[in-house]
Amino acid sequence: MVLSPVVTLEPAHQVQAFESGDPEIDEFLQRRAAGEQGLGLSQVYVTAGDAQQVLGYFTLSPIAVRVDASLLERLAVGGVPYPQIGGFLLGRLGVDRSIQRRGIGEALVMRAAQIAKAEAAVVGGAFLAVDPKTDALVKWYLKQDFRSLGGKTRRMVLPLRAVP
């Protein structure tokens, strides 16, 4: 199995045959990814096999979390000069059925984290966030070193300092 470097989605990439098993993930890549990327809503990163056939992808976009300054003071982490903490959102992740169960998803998450860390070195950013759709995905992301924020949501973050 030879996969291409992870690069942003280009018109030459073939997406129509992509099938992850999750119709929403497939439909996004096939119908909406290029448009969303064109509008600047997110960057779509892909790895491809033969003939530019996309076999895996993820999306990254900046995200901000508003924090309460008084809360930071109470936690003794005051002095944060901004009312928001910036990071990156790993919005979608998909691997084609033909190459599933080979660690490609884990590697794509790591590559996403490495890209986020590289971007953070330019524009700032402290974490990579995910908002898993299912409890099973929460467990999967926990194995990838993400930490749950608790509460009523499934939101999780990976500090970029934890990314090699």
Place this chain on the structure above:
Amino acid sequence: MSPPPRSIYQSLPADDRQEFRLPGLLKEHLTRVSLQLGQSVTEYITLALAERVTRDLAASIEWTLSVDEQVALMKILTAPVEPSERARAAAASADVLFGPLVPRAAR
């Protein structure tokens, strides 16, 4: 991330349809003002929608966390942390599968 400028929407083909009901008075006023501006009703509505969507999209890239979630986030971000063995192994695997991280300009 900057929200998409509304002009991008205007440059896209109108390739979909949306039907909705609205008060008759609003429809009447809509027709009147779009005529006054020399625009079709479609042009007028699309422009107004693009402005609203652009604004709301900008707001959607911010997570609003509960106090407990903010505390959890700050504890995670301020705790000492280094890449785990698992993370190092995943990075090595990514290098094998995809090659080294592509420089920003070439991505």
